[in-house]
Amino acid sequence: MKKSVFLGTLAVTGLAAGFAAADAHSGGTLGEVQARGALNCGVTTGLVGFAAPDANGEWQGFDVDVCRAVAAAVLDDPSAVNFVPTTGQTRFTALASGEIDLLARNTTWTFSRDVDLRFEFVGINYYDGQGFMVPRDLGVASALELDGATVCIQTGTTTELNLADFFSSNNMSYEPVPVETNAEAQQQYLAGACDVYTTDASGLAATRATFEDPAAHVVLPEIISKEPLGPLVRHGDNEWGDIARWTLNALIAAEELGVTSANVAELAGGTENPEINRLLGTEGALGEMLGLDNDWAQRAIAAVGNYGESFERNIGENSAIGLSRGLNAQWTDGGLLYAPPFR
Amino acid sequence: MSDTHSESALHTAYVRKEMLPERDPPASQKGAVLWMRENLFSSIPNAIMTVVSLYVIYYILAGIGPWMIGGIWDAESLTECRAIRDELYGHGREVACWAVITDRWHQLLFGFYPQDLYWRPILTLALFGVAVAPVLFENAPRPLLIVTAIFPFVAYFLLWGGSVWGPAAVAVGFILAWAILTYTQDILGSLAATLAAIVVPLLYWLYLVGPVAGWLHGLAPIGIEAVGSDEIGGFLLALVIGGTGIILSLPIGILLALGRQSDLFIINKCSVIFIEVIRGVPLIVWLFTASLLLNYFLPPGTNFDLMLRVIIMVTLFASAYIAEVVRGGLAALPRGQYEGADSLGLNYWQSMQLIVLPQALKISIPGIVSTFIGLFKDTTLVVFVGLSDPIGFSNLIRATSEWNGIYWELFIFIGICFWIFCFSMSRYSQWLERKLNTGHR
Structure with missing residues (x-):
């Protein structure tokens, strides 16, 4: 009975913390983050290459780099981030309720999420799409030959709906094998419980890379859906949204302009190219317009590198996952990345 | 016939005099x-x-x-x-x-808890052993009950760290309640004293604890490094949630069971509604309520710790189950026990404490312990609200490029850890049953 005091302790400290947090709720998200000294960033509960903690508990990944870049721009410290793991169910409430300031959790930008759920997607950091993987032995070269196949599919995701649309529009039938997580899907697929595994193409590549014999499995060329993944913030705080949007744009523009984490300090001394000067704050006052100082982009790039560096380090061809740039190349290389001008 | 017999007896040439040595039975x-x-x-x-x-x-x-x-x-x-x-x-x-x-055991056990502070959760677990000893074993030295009383505050202080004055100031509230109950009963009367013992500490906790703790910390800044709830994960999280739930749900469950048997209309109906509503909805729904719905009810910007919300929900859920288990024990007692207690002139609390509950709880032990074991294992459900319990960490570990593709090894390790705790609870309950089984059914 005496132990009920434990609840008391917890409840009271929890409430006290709650009131303290409520007091700081003025000056918008930027003011809150600066007062707190840390960015609360929502990430996945683990997705290869995009977000995962290493053995020391340091979060790493492509989405994590977005969080770190924003923290570096706002707080001058890429490690001043509280990573909040969110599931597919909890991510939007966590953002809407203010538990997190920024959600960088490979979330597909859709109309209803942007408009109805009242969020603000600040850009796209990865263009993904749903694909299929089959064992090479099956001798299938195209997804259109999959009539009657058994398909492993994660339940409750848009992939499930896309799959149904694709098969019915092509007048084919399939038998779904519902699985809960990607890890379970790998087991089922390798055990032969299904002929086909379908999920986002980046996920397929990551899964295939872990197989004993990756060459025995092929990812089919068809991509059956558009999955533009990007970070998002709450509606209604446009200053904060601008900071997140332009931090992401700065990383993309930095790659286009040839600014890397290695040469950013040198280039910040001033260059012939006025756009680089404006980006790095040696010319103009773009940072001040955001409510930050003029070195903001310089810090973000120094912290995580430009878009291409982050891509290569986490998910690129030389990493364990081995994704090619594809749609995620700069527009100058035939991809879709196109940062608006910094002026 | 008889001739032949006597003749053969006569002609017997040999009579055994000594016993045959004992031999082993055939193989x-x-x-x-x-x-x-x-x-x-x-x-x-x-x-x-x-x-x-x-x-x-x-x-x-x-x-x-x-x-x-x-x-x-x-x-x-x-x-x-x-x-x-x-x-x-x-x-x-x-x-x-x-x-x-070998690479990630520390994360499965402690989550993101800072590695140089692992001694704190370990010390807490050791103290927990000392604190529960007098409760579980009646031949443990009685003075240990002091450890039991202060353990919750010490555990909070050790696990979360921060200023020592926070938990201390909260503890003062309980001393306040005890003092009011003991010393003002003669002046105010029993009912008023009980009410004051509830209201005064509540007001103290709501409005005074923060300033008092802050003031004391200003005077003497004693404290250890603070660790946030989000850094507590892995098996430590399962133990904190499960342990708190188990310890708190027993008293609450007993009160609910008594409330359900009560003749007082309001108390009776409140208990029935509470038990039936909580028990009628799956735990996962309550966890989602805790993590999602409460966010909409609380004022915007309120940062009500998710772990605390989950602990409260798990405790309420387990309390409803315990209440029903205990009610079974109460119902199994013959009517004569209640009447006997009344005829001795005991008041309600005395009769419950001295006659009814000891017998009812003895009958309920197997049910109570299996509820506890179930509760402890149910803590893995928190993975669905984004808390990093051992299962959550197995997902995080699998999401690194080094360990993606690993499957059974993690589950086997987690399974063994849970089995150790659940099996010891089960053995304790069997030991307790044998000890209490005095031949009376």
């Missing part, structure tokens, strides 16, 4: 052979069953044994594990890659 009638004949091969169907079962056991062990025993303990990643395996056993043999456990 088929003793030891392992007898045991096997009696237990394994007593009849033809039994023999067939034995052979089939032995084959099944062999088949399973032959499949899993080499996989587990041949496992690789020292590698940096799954790829390296596979390379080592090919070197050791040649291609084609599957073995476990336990290296993931």
Whole structure:
């Protein structure tokens, strides 16, 4: 009975913390983050290459780099981030309720999420799409030959709906094998419980890379859906949204302009190219317009590198996952990345 | 007939004079052979069953044994594990890659808790052992109950750190309640004293604890490094949630069970509604309520710790189940026990404390313990609200490029950890039952 005091302790400290947090709720998200000294960033509960903690508990990944870049721009410290793991169910409430300031959790930008759920997607950091993987032995070269196949599919995701649309529009039938997580899907697929595994193409590549014999499995060329993944913030705080949007744009523009984490300090001394000067704050006052100082982009790039560096380090061809740039190349290389001008 | 008999007796040439030495029974009638004949091969169907079962056991062990025993303990990643395996056993043999456990055991056990502070949760667990000893074993020294009383505050202080004055200031509230209950009863009367003992500490906690703790901390800044709730994960999280839930749900559950039997209309109906609503909805729904719905009810910007919300929900859920288990025990007592207590002139609380509850709880022990075991295992459900319990960490570990593709090794490790705790709870309950079984049904 005496132990009920434990609840008391917890409840009271929890409430006290709650009131303290409520007091700081003025000056918008930027003011809150600066007062707190840390960015609360929502990430996945683990997705290869995009977000995962290493053995020391340091979060790493492509989405994590977005969080770190924003923290570096706002707080001058890429490690001043509280990573909040969110599931597919909890991510939007966590953002809407203010538990997190920024959600960088490979979330597909859709109309209803942007408009109805009242969020603000600040850009796209990865263009993904749903694909299929089959064992090479099956001798299938195209997804259109999959009539009657058994398909492993994660339940409750848009992939499930896309799959149904694709098969019915092509007048084919399939038998779904519902699985809960990607890890379970790998087991089922390798055990032969299904002929086909379908999920986002980046996920397929990551899964295939872990197989004993990756060459025995092929990812089919068809991509059956558009999955533009990007970070998002709450509606209604446009200053904060601008900071997140332009931090992401700065990383993309930095790659286009040839600014890397290695040469950013040198280039910040001033260059012939006025756009680089404006980006790095040696010319103009773009940072001040955001409510930050003029070195903001310089810090973000120094912290995580430009878009291409982050891509290569986490998910690129030389990493364990081995994704090619594809749609995620700069527009100058035939991809879709196109940062608006910094002026 | 009788002639022949007497004649042969007469002509007997030899009569044995000494006893034969004792001999062992025949080989088929003793030891392992007898045991096997009696237990394994007593009849033809039994023999067939034995052979089939032995084959099944062999088949399973032959499949899993080499996989587990041949496992690789020292590698940096799954790829390296596979390379080592090919070197050791040649291609084609599957073995476990336990290296993931050697690499990440600390995260599975402690989550993101700072590595140089691991002594704090370990010390808390050791203190927990000391604190529960006088409650679980009646021959433990009684003064240990002081440790039990202060343990919750010490545990909070050790796990979360921060200023020592926070938990201390909260503890003062309980001393306040006790003092009011003891010293003002004569002045105010019993009912008013009870009410004051509830209201005054509540007001104190709501409005005074923060300033008092802050002021004391300003005077004497004693404290240890603070650790946030989001850094508590893995098995530590399961233990904190499960342990708090178990300890708090028993008293609340008993009160609810008594409330349900009460003749007082409001108390009775409140208990019934509480129990039926909480018990009628799955735990996962309550967890989602805690993590999602409460966010909409609380004022915007309120940062009400998710872990605390989950602990409260788990406790309420377990309380409803305990209440029903205890109610079963209360109902099993013969009516005469209640009437006997009344006839002795005991008031309600005295009769419950001295006559009814000791017997009812004794009957309920198996049910209570299985509820506790279930509750402890249910803590893994928090993974669905984004808390990093052991299962959550297994997902996080699998999401690193080093260990993506690993599966059973993590689940086996987590399973063993849970089994140790659940099995010890089960053994304790059996010991308690045997000890309390005084031959009375």
